[in-house]
Amino acid sequence: MSGRDGWTAGVDPARAGDGAGPGTRKGAPGRACGGGRPAGRGPARGAWSMAGTGSARYRWRRAGAWLLLVAAAVALGRAGWSPARLLPWTGRADGLPARVAPGVWVGPVPAGGWPRDRVQVWLEALARQTGMPPEDARFDPANRAVIPGVAGLELDVPASLEAILRAPRDSRVALRFRAVPPRQDLDDFPGHPVYHGNRRKQAVTFLVNVAWGEEFLPAMFAALEKGGARVTFFPTGRWAQGHPDLVAEMARRGHELGSHGFSDTLDLERQPAAGVLADLRRGVEAVARAAGLDPAAVRFYSTHRGVRTAAVEQAAAEAGVRLIYWSLDTVDWTKPAPAAMARRIVTGARPGDLILMHPTAVTVEALPAMIRGLRQRGLAIVPLGQLLSPLPGDDGQPAFRPLGPAGPVLAATRGALGAVLAPAGHP
Numbered sequence: 001m002s003g004r005d006g007w008t009a010g011v012d013p014a015r016a017g018d019g020a021g022p023g024t025r026k027g028a029p030g031r032a033c034g035g036g037r038p039a040g041r042g043p044a045r046g047a048w049s050m051a052g053t054g055s056a057r058y059r060w061r062r063a064g065a066w067l068l069l070v071a072a073a074v075a076l077g078r079a080g081w082s083p084a085r086l087l088p089w090t091g092r093a094d095g096l097p098a099r100v101a102p103g104v105w106v107g108p109v110p111a112g113g114w115p116r117d118r119v120q121v122w123l124e125a126l127a128r129q130t131g132m133p134p135e136d137a138r139f140d141p142a143n144r145a146v147i148p149g150v151a152g153l154e155l156d157v158p159a160s161l162e163a164i165l166r167a168p169r170d171s172r173v174a175l176r177f178r179a180v181p182p183r184q185d186l187d188d189f190p191g192h193p194v195y196h197g198n199r200r201k202q203a204v205t206f207l208v209n210v211a212w213g214e215e216f217l218p219a220m221f222a223a224l225e226k227g228g229a230r231v232t233f234f235p236t237g238r239w240a241q242g243h244p245d246l247v248a249e250m251a252r253r254g255h256e257l258g259s260h261g262f263s264d265t266l267d268l269e270r271q272p273a274a275g276v277l278a279d280l281r282r283g284v285e286a287v288a289r290a291a292g293l294d295p296a297a298v299r300f301y302s303t304h305r306g307v308r309t310a311a312v313e314q315a316a317a318e319a320g321v322r323l324i325y326w327s328l329d330t331v332d333w334t335k336p337a338p339a340a341m342a343r344r345i346v347t348g349a350r351p352g353d354l355i356l357m358h359p360t361a362v363t364v365e366a367l368p369a370m371i372r373g374l375r376q377r378g379l380a381i382v383p384l385g386q387l388l389s390p391l392p393g394d395d396g397q398p399a400f401r402p403l404g405p406a407g408p409v410l411a412a413t414r415g416a417l418g419a420v421l422a423p424a425g426h427p
Contacts, residue, residue: 096165103170111164111173119164120157126175127155134182134390135200137189145325146192149390150200152180185390191317193308196327197352197387203380204353205387206231207326209302211239211264213359217246220364221253227371229381230254234302234324237262237286247290256383257291258300258324259283268307276315284319300324300384324384326356330366333358338365346373352387 100119102112111119134152139145159176167173186194197205208231210217224231233250235257240247251257261268262283268276280301288295301321303312308325316323328348330341341362345355346369357363374381 094162096162100164101167101169101171104164104167105172106164106175107172116161116165119161123155123157123160123164123175127157130155134180135198136182136184137186137390138184139189139192140195143195144192145195146186146189147196148194148198148388149182149185150198151182151390153177154180179391182390186322186388191313193313193316193323193325194354194388195325196350196354198390199350199352201352201387202378203351203382203387204349204355204374205382205384207258207302207324207354207356207384208233209260209356209358210235211260214239214243214246216359216361216364217249220359220367221249223364223367223371224255225253227368227375227381229371230256230383231381232256232258232300232384234258234260234300235287235290236260236264237283238264240283240286240290244290247287248292251291251293256300256385257287257293257298258302258384259287259298259321260302261304262286264304266304268303268312269309271311273311273314273318276311277318280315280319280321284321296320322388324354326354328353328355330355330357330363332360332363332366335360335362338362339369342366342369342373345370346377349374349377349379351379354384354387 096116098116100111100114100116104110104112114122131154132152135150137149138147140147154177156176156178159178163176164173197203206229208220210233230253233247233255235243235247235250237259247257259280260283262279266275266279271279284295284298284301287293288298299321301316301319302324306325308323313323327350328345330345332341345366349355371381
């Protein structure tokens, strides 16, 4: 080991060579004696020099890294990105305002100026007091049928919070709700017929069987359109083949199409399952072809005179369609007085009812009063698929009306949510 390599770390190199440590001599290997530390316990002087050089390099590299970070932060800031997004625990990473704008009302509640935390606590308390659980589809032993399920309802706290905090000054805000789907729906009960929808649905469906009466259909279309009602038509296949333009018009106007079999002269009560199935499939294909639809879109089957046999049920299951009956009948083919027929339907209808009718002169005359009366009772008129679906929206029940700028907010705080389930757009 050279003399230069013998210096111990922590000793002043300038003094060490002049005998500053006991038992050392200038230019000689520096062994510590007495109270000194043994040589070789620390890095050599050469190592010290190299460490100093490494530290300088490290400082330069660290400075360069900081410069890169600053430049990146500036660039991201100009792009609209905030470092707060990396701190979700702050609760402000979403960019929402800290307070509600002045003059904002949530229903009848003045929330202007509320801090965000107060809005959050209020919404969470409201969510605990409101809501409605979903209801599963279930078997109805009385009718040997299935009753569809229906979605539940809960306050959407994050969406409501955002709507309130983003509301402009002097505005009114509606709370946001979301659907909670049931655990079981119709698909869990294949082969079982349906007589009515879920009674929690504030809607009914008009089932229009069509094997004749085409001369009344244009007036029927006009009455339905004027009343804002969409229905489900069940043409026979033979009739659809003879009137493809009217079938196409049904679809064009937004009405739903089911099947009434191919021939209304077939005696279903005497037919085996194979005979019913052949007639059903032929009818579905004829309706789909006339409307320009995929046969899979024709998914409901209404039998002539409501015939129900084991063969009919088996055929419907094999064809993959739902067998549909009704819970309220206009008996329009007996030509009752239009006013009396309308009054009986309006007063007798229940939520979820399937109302049977045909294209007749009496039906056309009674439709405006029926539509108006049902609407006044808070019942929407929707296609069958919409009534039977458990979920809200375009393919489900009438959309839940959010608690808007009126009394229902206060009612909701007491757990009364009947107004929330009113059809969208209905006062």
